[in-house]
Amino acid sequence: MEKYRYAEWRALYAAEAGLNDVGIIILPQITSDTLLIQNGVDYGKDENDQPVGLYKDIACSTRLQINSTRKEYIAYATGVAEYTTPSGTDVSIERRVYTTMVPKGFEEFMYFTDVEAPIGPGNTGVVNFGAGDQLEGKVHTNGDMVFSNYGCPEFSGEVNITFDAVENGGGIGSWGACSDDIFEDDDGNTILDTVSTIIFPPNNSAENARQHATRTFVADDKIFRPGKKDTMMMTEINFVSGGYWVAQWWYNIPPVGSPPAEYDFIWDSTSVQMNCITSGTHFGVENNYDNTNVTYSATNQVLSDFDANGEDVQEEIIELVEAGDIIRIQNEDQTKVASYTATNSPFNFGDRFVISLANLVYFSADGSGFDDLEPVTFINTSASTGLNNNVEWNTYHFYHDHLDNGIEFCEAGRLQHFDFDYWTAGGAACDIFSCPDQIYNSEYVHMSRSFFAKGNSPQVLYVQGGQVLVRGIVDGMYTIVTDDFTEYRRHDDNNVIDRVWGNIWLIDDIVFSDSYGNGAVIHPMDGGTANVLGLIAGGSVIVANTRPNGARGQQYGADIKINASILAMNGGFLSHYWQNSLLDYHNWNDGLGFGIIADGRGGHRNHYLSDDQNGVYTGTNDSRGTIHLWGSIVQFKRGYMNRNYPGPYNVSPGVGYSKDYHYDWNLQLKPPPYFPDLQSSDNTVILKMASYGEANS
Numbered sequence: 001m002e003k004y005r006y007a008e009w010r011a012l013y014a015a016e017a018g019l020n021d022v023g024i025i026i027l028p029q030i031t032s033d034t035l036l037i038q039n040g041v042d043y044g045k046d047e048n049d050q051p052v053g054l055y056k057d058i059a060c061s062t063r064l065q066i067n068s069t070r071k072e073y074i075a076y077a078t079g080v081a082e083y084t085t086p087s088g089t090d091v092s093i094e095r096r097v098y099t100t101m102v103p104k105g106f107e108e109f110m111y112f113t114d115v116e117a118p119i120g121p122g123n124t125g126v127v128n129f130g131a132g133d134q135l136e137g138k139v140h141t142n143g144d145m146v147f148s149n150y151g152c153p154e155f156s157g158e159v160n161i162t163f164d165a166v167e168n169g170g171g172i173g174s175w176g177a178c179s180d181d182i183f184e185d186d187d188g189n190t191i192l193d194t195v196s197t198i199i200f201p202p203n204n205s206a207e208n209a210r211q212h213a214t215r216t217f218v219a220d221d222k223i224f225r226p227g228k229k230d231t232m233m234m235t236e237i238n239f240v241s242g243g244y245w246v247a248q249w250w251y252n253i254p255p256v257g258s259p260p261a262e263y264d265f266i267w268d269s270t271s272v273q274m275n276c277i278t279s280g281t282h283f284g285v286e287n288n289y290d291n292t293n294v295t296y297s298a299t300n301q302v303l304s305d306f307d308a309n310g311e312d313v314q315e316e317i318i319e320l321v322e323a324g325d326i327i328r329i330q331n332e333d334q335t336k337v338a339s340y341t342a343t344n345s346p347f348n349f350g351d352r353f354v355i356s357l358a359n360l361v362y363f364s365a366d367g368s369g370f371d372d373l374e375p376v377t378f379i380n381t382s383a384s385t386g387l388n389n390n391v392e393w394n395t396y397h398f399y400h401d402h403l404d405n406g407i408e409f410c411e412a413g414r415l416q417h418f419d420f421d422y423w424t425a426g427g428a429a430c431d432i433f434s435c436p437d438q439i440y441n442s443e444y445v446h447m448s449r450s451f452f453a454k455g456n457s458p459q460v461l462y463v464q465g466g467q468v469l470v471r472g473i474v475d476g477m478y479t480i481v482t483d484d485f486t487e488y489r490r491h492d493d494n495n496v497i498d499r500v501w502g503n504i505w506l507i508d509d510i511v512f513s514d515s516y517g518n519g520a521v522i523h524p525m526d527g528g529t530a531n532v533l534g535l536i537a538g539g540s541v542i543v544a545n546t547r548p549n550g551a552r553g554q555q556y557g558a559d560i561k562i563n564a565s566i567l568a569m570n571g572g573f574l575s576h577y578w579q580n581s582l583l584d585y586h587n588w589n590d591g592l593g594f595g596i597i598a599d600g601r602g603g604h605r606n607h608y609l610s611d612d613q614n615g616v617y618t619g620t621n622d623s624r625g626t627i628h629l630w631g632s633i634v635q636f637k638r639g640y641m642n643r644n645y646p647g648p649y650n651v652s653p654g655v656g657y658s659k660d661y662h663y664d665w666n667l668q669l670k671p672p673p674y675f676p677d678l679q680s681s682d683n684t685v686i687l688k689m690a691s692y693g694e695a696n697s
Contacts, residue, residue, distance in 0.1 A: 003083045003085070004083070004091070004093070006083070007081040007082065007083045007091065007093040008081070008093055008095065009081075010046070010052045010053045010079075010081035010093075011053050011079040011080055011081040011093045011094055011095040012079055012095040012097065012694070013043075013044070013052060013053065013079065014043045014044070014052055014053030014054055014055045014079030014080065014081060014095075015055055015077045015078055015079025015095050015096060015097040016077070016079070016097055017043045017044065017055055017077075017079070018037070018041075018043070018055025018056070018058050018077030018078070018079060019058075019075055019077045019097060019098075019099055021043075021055075022036060022037060022055070022058045022077070023058050023060060023075030023076070023077050023099065024075060024099065024101070024687075026058070026060055026075075027060050027073045027075050027101060027687060028073070028684040028685045028686070028687050029684050030060050030061075030062065030073075033059075033060070033061040033062075034059070034060045034061070035057065035058070035059050035060075036058040036059075036060070037055065037056050037057065037058050038056060038057055039056065040054040040055065040056035040080065041054055041055060041056070042054050043055055043079075052081070053079050053080055053081035053082075054079070054080050055077050055078065055079050055080070056077075056078050056080065057076070057077070057078045058075065058076070058077050059075070059076040059077075060073070060074070060075045060076075061073075061074050062074070065102065068458075068670075068671070069212065069458050069460075069673040069674045070102065070103060070105065070671060070674075070675075070677070071102075071103065072100055072101075072102055072690065073100065073101045073102070073103075073685075073687055074098060074099070074100050074101075075098065075099050075101075076096060076097070076098045076695060077096070077097055077098075078094055078095070078096045079094065079095050079096075079097070080092060080093070080094050081093050095694065096694070096695040096696075097692070097693065097694050097695060098692070098693060098694075098695045099689060099691065099692045100689075100690045100691045100692075101687035101688060101689050101690055102687065102688060102690045103677040103678065103685050103686065103687055103688075104677065104678040104686045104687065104688055105671045105675050105676065105677050105678060106202065106565070106567055106632070106634045106675060106676050106677075106678060107534070107565040107632050107667040107671045107672060107675050108138055108632070108667065108668065108678075109137070109138050109139065109140055109632055109633075109634055110135055110136060110137025110138055110139060110157060110632055110633070110661070110663040111135050111137070111138075111139045111140075111632075111633050111661075112139075112140045112141070112198075112200075112632075112633070112634040112635070113140075113141045113142070113143060113635055113636070113637060113638050114141075114142045114143065114200035114201070114635075114636050114637070115141075115142065115143045115636065115637050116141045116143035116144055116145055116146065116173075116637075116638065117143065117637050117638065118572075118637060118638055118639075118640055119412075119413040119540075119571055119572040119574065119635075119636065119637035119638065119639055119640070120413060120414075120572065120574050120577070120578070120639055120640040121401065121414055121415055121577075121578040121595065121596060121597050121598075122578070122591065122594045122595065122597035122640075122643065122647070122648035122649065123413070123594065123595070124594065124647055124648070127146070127638050128146040128147055128148045128174075128176060129145060129146070129147050129148065129152075129153040130147070130148030130150060130151045130152070130153060130176075131148065131150065131151025131152060131153070132151075132658070132659065133153035133154070133659075134153065134154045134156075134661075135153065135154070135155055135156070135157070135661065136156040136157060136661075136662060136663050137156070137157045137632070137663030137665075138157045138158045138159075138160070138663075139155060139157065139158070139159045139160065140159075140160040140161075140195075140198065141160075141161065141162075141165075142162055142164070142165065142197050142198060142200060143165060143170070144161075144165055144170035144171060144172065144173035145161065145171070145172050145173060146173040146174045146176065147172075147174060147175050147176035147177070147178040147182075148176045148177060148178075149176045149177045150176075150177065151177065152176075152177060152178040152182050153178075153182065154182075155182065155183065155191060157191065157663070158191050158193060159183055159191055159192050159193070160192075160193050160194070160195045161192070161193075161194055161195075162194065162195060162196065162197045162198075163194055163195070163196060163197070164196075164197045164681070165197075166194055171194070180192075196680045196681060197680070197681045198678050198679065198680065198681075198686070199678075199679045199680065199681060199683065200636065201569040201570060201636060202567075202569075202676035202677070202678075202679065203569075204679070205674075205675075205676030205677050205679075206481060206536055206538075206569060206676055208674060208676075209460055209462075209479060209481045209536060209673075209674035209675070209676070210460075210462050210464075210481055210483075212460055212673075212674050213460045213461065213462035213481070214455075214457075214458075214459040214460050214461065215452065215459070215460075215461055215462070216462045216464050217235050217246060217248065217447075217461070217462070217463050217464065217468075218233075218464050218465065219232070219233035219234075219235055219248065219463055219464060219465045219466025219467075219486075220232075220233070220464060220465025220466060220486050221233075221465075222250065223465070223486065223487075223488050223489075224488075224489065225309070226264075228309075229252075229257070229489075229491050229494070230252075230488040230489045230490075230491065230494075231250050231251070231252060232250070232251050232252065232253060232466060232486075232488065232500055233248050233249070233250055233251075233446055233465075233466045234248065234249050234250075234251055234418065234420065234422060234466065234467055234468075234469065235247070235248050235463050235466055235467070235468045235469070236248070236468070236469040236470075236471075236507075237461060237463075237468060237469070237470050237472075237480060238470075238471055238472045239470075239471070239472030239473055239474045239475065239478070239510070239533075240472055240473055240475070241473060241475045241513060242453060242454060242475060243451060243452050243453040243454045243475070243476075244451075244452055244454070244461075244472065244478075245449055245450065245451050245452075246447070246449070246450055246452060247440055247445070247447060247448065247449040247450070248445070248446040248447035249420075249422035249442070249444040249445055249446055250422070250444055250446045251420035251421060251422055251444065252391070252420070252421075252491045253399055253417070253420070253488075253490075253491065253498070253500065254391060254393060254394045254395065254396070254398065254399050254491075255387050255394055255395065255396050255399075255490070255491065255492040256387065256388045256391040256394050256491045256492060257385070257386070257387060257388060257491050257492035257493070258383065258384050258385055258386055258387070258388050259316060259319070259320055259383070259388065261320065261379060261380040261381070261383035262377055262378065262379050262380075263307050263313050263316075263317065263377070263378045264307050264308040264309060264375060264376075264377055264378075265279060265280060265281040265303065265304065265307055265308055265375075265376055265377075265378055266279050266280050266281070266308055266373050266374070266375060266376070267280070267281065267282065267331075267370040267371065267372065267373065267374045267375075267376045268280030268281060268282040268287075268372070268373075269282065269287065269289075269369070269370065269371070269372040270287075270372060271287060271302075272284070272285070272286055272287050273285050273286070274302060274349055274352065274354065275302075276302045276303070276304050276352045277304065278304050278306055278351075279304050279306050279307060279308050279310065280303075280304050281301060281302065281303040281304065281329075281376065281378065282301070282302055283296045283298035283300070283301055283302075283338075283360075284298060284299065284300045284301070284302050284354070285298075285299060285300065289369035289370075291367070291368075291369075294362065294364055294367050295360070295361075295362045296338065296360060296362055296369065298340075298357065298360055299356065299357065300354050300355060300356050300357055301327070301329075301340075301354070301355045301357060302349075302352055302353075302354050303317070303346075303352060303353055303354075303355070303378065304351070304352050305351050305352060305353065308375060314348065314353050317346060317353070317378070317380075318345065318346045318347075318348070318353060320380055320383055321342055321345060321346050321355060321380055322342070322345055322382075323342055323343055323344050323345060324341065324342065324382070325341070325342045325380050325381075325382035325383070326339060326340075326341060326342075326380075326381045326382050327339065327340055327341075327342055327355065327357070327378070327379070327380055327381070328378075328379040328380075328381050329370075329376055329377070329378060329379075330376060330377055330379070331370065331374055331375065331376055331377075332375055332377075335364070335365040335366070336362075336363070336364045336365070336368075336369070336370055337362070337363045338360065338361065338362045338363075339360075339361050339381075340357040340358065340359055340360040340361070341357065341358050341359045342355050342356070342357060343356045343357060343358050344356045386492075387492060391421070392421070392424075392610060392611040393600065393601060393611050397588045397589075397596065398588055398599055398600050398601070399415065399417060399599070400415065400498075401414045401415045401595055401596035402414065406493075406495070406496050409487075409497065409498045409499045410498055410499050410500070410501065412485070412501045412539045412540060412570040412571040412636075413540075413571055413572070413637065414595075415578060415596060415599060416501060416503050416539065416540065416542060417599065418467060418469065418503070418505045418507075418542075418544060419545075419579070419601065419605060421444060422439070422442060422444035422445075423439075424605075424608045425438060425439055425442035425443070425444055426438040426439055426442075426608070427608060428607055428608050428609065429607045429608075430607075430608075431546075431547070431606075431607065431608070432507075433508070433546070433547060433548060454475060454476035454478075455476075457477075458476075458477040458478070458479075458672075458673035458674075459476065459477065459478050459479075459673060460478075460479045460480075460481060460673050460674050461478060461479070461480045461481070462480075462481050462482075463480065463481070463482045463483075463502070464483060465483055465486040465502075466482070466483075466486060466500070466502070467482070467500065467501070467502060467503045467504070467505065467539075468480060468482060468502075468503075468504055468505070469505045469507050469544070470504055470505065470506055470507070470510055470535070471506065471507050471508035471509065471510055472508075472509075472510060473511060473512070473513050474510065474511065474512050474513060474531050474532075474533045474563065475512075475513040475531060476531060477530070477531065477532045477670070477672070477673055478532070478533050478534070478672070478673065479533070479534035479535075479536060479672045479673045479674055479675060480504060480533075480534070480535050480536065481534075481536040481674075482502030482503070482504065482536070482537055482538045482539070483502045483538045484501070484502055484538035484539070484569060484570055485499040485500065485501045485502060485538060485539065485570075486499065486500050486502070487499055488500060501538060501539030501540070501570070501571065502537055502538030502539050503537055503538075503539040503540050503541070503542055503571070504535050504537040504540075504541045504542070505542050505544045505576075506541065506542065506543050506544060506549070506560060506562065507544045507546045507548070507549070508546065508548040508549065508560070509548070509560055509561040509562070510533065510561075510562055510563065510564060511561050511562070511563045512529055512531035512533075512563045513531060514529050514530075514531065515529070515561075515563055515630070518561070518628065519561030519562070519563065519628040519629075519630060520630055520662070521563055521630045521664050521666060522666075523664075523665045523666065524665055524666055524668075524669060525665075528666050528669070528670075529666055530670075531563075532565075532666065532667070532670050532671070532672050532673075533563060533564040533565065533631075533672060534564065534565045534567070534671075534672025534673065534674075534675045535564050535565065535566050535567065536567045536569065536675070536676070537566075537567065537568050537569060537571065538569050538570060539568070539569070539570055539571045540568045540570075540571030540572050540573070540574060540635075540639060541566045541567075541568050541571075541572075541573045541574075541635075542573075542574055542575070542576050542639075543560055543574070543575045543576060543627065543641075543657065544576050545576040545579040545580070545602065545605060545606065546606065547606050547607075548560075549624060549625075550623075550624030550625040550657070551581070551605070551606040551622075551624065552581045552606050552618050552622065553581065553618040553621040553622050553623055553624070554623065554624060554625055555606075555618075556606065558624065558625035558626075559624075559625035559626045559627070559628060559657075560625070560627055560628070560657075561628045561629075562627065562628070562629040562630070562631060563629075563630050563631055563664065564629075564631045565631050565632045565634075565664075565667060565671075565672050565675060566631060566632065566633050566634065566635070567634040567635075567675070567676065568634070568635040568636060568639070569636065570636050571635070571636060571637070571639065572635040572636060572637050572638055572639025572640075573633050573635050573639045574639025574640050574641060575624070575627075575639075575640065575641050575642070575655075575656045575657055577622075577640060577641075577642075577643045577649070577655045577656045578597060578598050578599055579598065579599050579601055579602045579605065580598060580602040580622045580649075580655040581602045581603055581606075581615075581616070581617050581618040581622045582602070582617065582618070582619070582620065582621075582622050582649065582651060582654070582655055583617040583618070583619050583620070584651070585597065585598060585648070585649045585650070585651065585655075586598050586600065586602045586603055586615070586617065587600045588600050591648040591649070591650075593648070594647075594648040597648045597649065602615070602617075602622070603615020603616050603617050620651035620652065620653070620654070621653055621654075622654070622655040622656075623642075623653040623654065623655065623656070623657075624655070624656060624657050625657060625658075626657055626658045626659070626660050627641065627657045627658070627659055627660065627661070628660045629659075629660065629661045629662065630662045630663075630664045631663075631664045631667070632663060632664065632667060633661070640656070641656050641657050641658075641659060642654060642655070642656030642657055642658065643655050643656055644656075
């Protein structure tokens, strides 16, 4: 019996060795179920210099965790030990052990930066940890930590710097007025640790979230269309009890060119007089082609209200065409071309409109007329060019702070915008908060406001190719994810390509349905919450300049409450300070020593004033209150939250927010759906042990 018990112990010991030597090493790297070392490997030496045993059948696999979108990694190992009984019988004992491991996720960090440097317009390049930084929970940077000369931060959780940073002479860039005792807990133990660099941005994990989207809201379907100007879409997600509302509006980023002068139609060779097929056009009255003289006998052109793309273009063309304009009709390869002089502005004729014409000239390479149902393009060659005088703030420098050279493009850390024409459609003293119907029913609507139920499972909401406005009461488990950026052709010049970043704009409080009135979440020790929200922005997560968020120095409201895990892939978590009501620091040409620091519209927002009116300003005070956050913050670089003296915004109290940040400990138990996993610099998932035990044979 003693030999048997000893063999059992040796088999168990060998099985554990198999887990440690092979299973746990291989587990982060597997992409499918894997079985290794089926023939076994000897392990260790006993007192007789014989193997303790052997381990074999290292089985590694993954499965989804219960009630989660995150994988669980499982490894099994079998240990074998042999002995000979006093009667000479050889006995083999097997024991099997297992471990389950789960990925560490970015939601575990209270604060994470890839580079410990500032991001945002008016960038001074200087950022540090000071007396205003009280961080509970885990802190990590892949860069160098710099401390203030005027006060020290408070850390109440683990703080990580990286081996790579230390090897390059960093990790701690400057101690300032602080010393290493800031990294001691109440018992004098160090909370500072040096770890491997964590890959950032987590492109693979973010794409995995997009691929598993419960719903996709397309915002890039009006970009790079042949013969059309590019148009962007803004999406709003407003969480409510039982689900969320979604709306979309179209917008153009200035500089906006004159209205388009080209429209696609289908040639209708069979209709006569004022009749016309949908999306069709033809010459009238009788729609006859003269084969002998290779021309049309016509006194007018009849056009459908709808172009070949199904869009209602009647109003645009009626406004575009005037008497005396030269109109050109051509097929796709321009082997058939007609031109004429319009003798009047077009007039409406029900579901079609008519242009009277004179001086019709027609050319055809093969002598034939336009074929029936042949694609043709209507072109007003007399249409004005240049910028559209009906678009406000229609100047390059109000929207772009990079060189206008056709090569550079908007960067994630520079001027960003959400308040395009759709936002001000309600006019003075009317916005999405005070009279929402005027905004949700405006001419800019692309997708009417629609309700989506939360369902019974975690949801990923993917905004494809655009920015998104977020607010509301979260009732459920959600992640919102955007693309990094979307390229578009600039409206005033189709040959110039620029970028709009996938920013998430917080336009009002975003809190859980069961959070306390001050925004605090119910922590696990008090029963926890079933609600969770992840925000994965390809660009930045920005606290927008709105009335509820404390605009104009808190004239209408103050503060913002946030319950969310925030991840800014290429930008930061920052306030919308470059749109402000400061008297001397609101315009694009204020403080140019630090680049363009403002968008010029702050004095004309909250409430709206047109660009030809004088703006209203608040002197040196556009302090918007406090950001009360329970969640986690992960960002490429540290976003500015408050700008004041000294620096580009050289006044006090200046513009922005003070910080009241708290970690949401529920995230240790319930990460947001498909929130990115941590990967080390060798591209392996970083795992932590969840369970261990002996498996049934």
